[in-house]
Amino acid sequence: SVPEWDLEKCVQCNRCSLVCPHAAIRPYLVTADEKAKAPADFKTKKAIGKGLEDYEFRIQVSPLDCYSCSACVNACPAQALTMKPLETQRHESVDWDYAQTLPEKHTTLDKFSVKGSQFHQPLLEFNGACAGCTETAYMKILTQLFGPRMIVANATGCTQAWGSAMPSIPYTTNCEGFGPAWSNSVFEDNAEFALGMSLSMEQQRDAIRIKSEELLGLTDGALHDAIKAWIDSIGVANEGEVTEGISRTYIKELMAAHLTGRAADLQKEILAHKEHIIKKTIWMYGGDGWAYDIGYGGLDHVLAMNANVNIMLVDTEVYSNTGGQSSKATPIGAVAQFAASGRKFNKKDLGRLLMTYGHIYIAQVALGADPNQLIKAIKEAEAYNGPSIIIAYAPCINHGIKGGMGNAQHEMKRAVDCGYWHLYRYNPLFKEEGKNPFILDSKEPQQSFREYLMGETRYAALTRTFPDIAEELFAKAEEFAKKKYETYKELADK
Numbered sequence: 315s316v317p318e319w320d321l322e323k324c325v326q327c328n329r330c331s332l333v334c335p336h337a338a339i340r341p342y343l344v345t346a347d348e349k350a351k352a353p354a355d356f357k358t359k360k361a362i363g364k365g366l367e368d369y370e371f372r373i374q375v376s377p378l379d380c381y382s383c384s385a386c387v388n389a390c391p392a393q394a395l396t397m398k399p400l401e402t403q404r405h406e407s408v409d410w411d412y413a414q415t416l417p418e419k420h421t422t423l424d425k426f427s428v429k430g431s432q433f434h435q436p437l438l439e440f441n442g443a444c445a446g447c448t449e450t451a452y453m454k455i456l457t458q459l460f461g462p463r464m465i466v467a468n469a470t471g472c473t474q475a476w477g478s479a480m481p482s483i484p485y486t487t488n489c490e491g492f493g494p495a496w497s498n499s500v501f502e503d504n505a506e507f508a509l510g511m512s513l514s515m516e517q518q519r520d521a522i523r524i525k526s527e528e529l530l531g532l533t534d535g536a537l538h539d540a541i542k543a544w545i546d547s548i549g550v551a552n553e554g555e556v557t558e559g560i561s562r563t564y565i566k567e568l569m570a571a572h573l574t575g576r577a578a579d580l581q582k583e584i585l586a587h588k589e590h591i592i593k594k595t596i597w598m599y600g601g602d603g604w605a606y607d608i609g610y611g612g613l614d615h616v617l618a619m620n621a622n623v624n625i626m627l628v629d630t631e632v633y634s635n636t637g638g639q640s641s642k643a644t645p646i647g648a649v650a651q652f653a654a655s656g657r658k659f660n661k662k663d664l665g666r667l668l669m670t671y672g673h674i675y676i677a678q679v680a681l682g683a684d685p686n687q688l689i690k691a692i693k694e695a696e697a698y699n700g701p702s703i704i705i706a707y708a709p710c711i712n713h714g715i716k717g718g719m720g721n722a723q724h725e726m727k728r729a730v731d732c733g734y735w736h737l738y739r740y741n742p743l744f745k746e747e748g749k750n751p752f753i754l755d756s757k758e759p760q761q762s763f764r765e766y767l768m769g770e771t772r773y774a775a776l777t778r779t780f781p782d783i784a785e786e787l788f789a790k791a792e793e794f795a796k797k798k799y800e801t802y803k804e805l806a807d808k
């Protein structure tokens with residue numbers, strides 16, 4: 315089965331696209347001219363929203379790329395998507411092919427919003443992950459926000475397995491040929507691998523800066539202004555986003571300029587390395603087995619320095635790729651390999667450990683619980699001129715969620731509502747402004763913690779296999795979660 319879109323019911327929120335693990339359902343903005351040239355059944359409706367007045371709107375499914383997980387159907391607040399047998403939807407492939415030819419529209423819609431982000435081409439698509447996987451959506455949105463200037467250092471694990479099912483690679487490029495540069499290292503040194511990339515990028519960009527400063531004194535007019543604007547933008551707040559347009563102008567002016575003598579030599583040297591003019595964003599990506607356990611030494615080492623690197627840590631609470639072994643992120647009471655009678659120890663609180671340094675941006679997020687908080691955290695982490703880590707809750711097929719992985723996004727919400735997973739941001743910049751750096755984004759838990767546990771086989775199974783231990787461990791788990799929330803509340807109230 316694949317989703318069928320009901321144009322009448324759709325409210326154009328783009329949540330379906332946000333949660334799709336495989337980028338097989340996407341929103342499109344269509345001009346009148348594009349509509350006129352479209353296949354006959356390429357139905358559209360008037361786009362809603364400020365700045366979208368000139369466009370029609372359409373949700374397009376790729377029936378042959380969909381994995382049938384139903385995550386989009388479950389995320390839709392308007393029941394505008396229904397799963398239908400593939401045979402009834404095959405014709406949509408023609409529309410999908412046409413949608414792929416439509417250029418991305420530049421609107422005034424905020425890129426850092428649920429709706430706005432989804433009009434940007436995902437530069438991660440049709441990966442080899444399980445149907446309903448939640449790891450993929452976190453990386454997908456990063457590629458929508460920063461993809462063309464993004465470098466990814468991927469630790470070993472599921473993220474690397476579905477991210478490089480050789481010879482096919484799900485990371486892709488936009489129409490200008492730019493996309494994430496991706497590479498994979500081993501568990502043990504992924505953080506150092508990313509640090510090396512960061513140092514290299516900085517050196518190469520600095521070399522451009524030195525040459526640009528010399529060229530500035532040898533030029534006038536539009537080129538002079540472009541060089542000056544670029545030099546002045548180095549080190550400003552939110553540099554990556556700010557310098558994108560400035561860098562493009564600099565490259566354009568430099569390419570068009572007719573220079574002689576020393577200026578011409580500098581022009582040639584700078585243009586030979588023009589890919590370093592735009593500021594890159596470096597992201598480590600990996601699971602809890604990497605970050606909490608095997609790669610923790612390196613992670614801690616790199617975070618303790620002041621490099622401008624970012625981490626997207628997808629916490630599945632087990633070593634997913636090798637079949638679900640327990641890690642230090644596995645919570646007390648959960649059944650995993652090497653913990654057949656339930657894990658006996660509390661989960662490591664990685665975020666709070668790292669807070670002791672004071673200079674690291676840290677966020678805990680869960681897409682299905684609060685996508686706006688996730689996007690806010692991503693924006694702040696990338697803009698922060700220092701190390702940042704986002705710890706993202708990523709329910710996994712190993713958890714045995716009731717109703718399957720199509721419910722994984724709801725499961726994240728349930729986890730937050732019952733106090734199993736907490737949302738927060740720790741931003742050292744707030745401290746500089748004299749404010750509390752810790753913001754608790756989770757509300758007081760309202761739902762039943764025990765009911766949440768019983769909705770997942772990794773917990774529920776223990777009541778059958780080890781009923782005596784189960785009761786004791788679940789009580790401890792609940793107590794631990796409560797204490798954790800109280801601690802976070804204290805931090806937030808300081």
Ligand SMILES: Cc1ncc(C[n+]2csc(CCOP(=O)(O)OP(=O)(O)O)c2C)c(N)n1
Pocket residue numbers: 449470471472473501502600601602603604605608628630632633634635636641
């Ligand atoms: C040093 C080392 N030990 C074990 C392995 C085998 N291995 C490959 S992937 C993996 C699981 C990764 O788990 P995690 O980091 O949590 O990522 P996930 O698969 O959950 O995304 C393991 C144990 C390895 N590659 N290197």
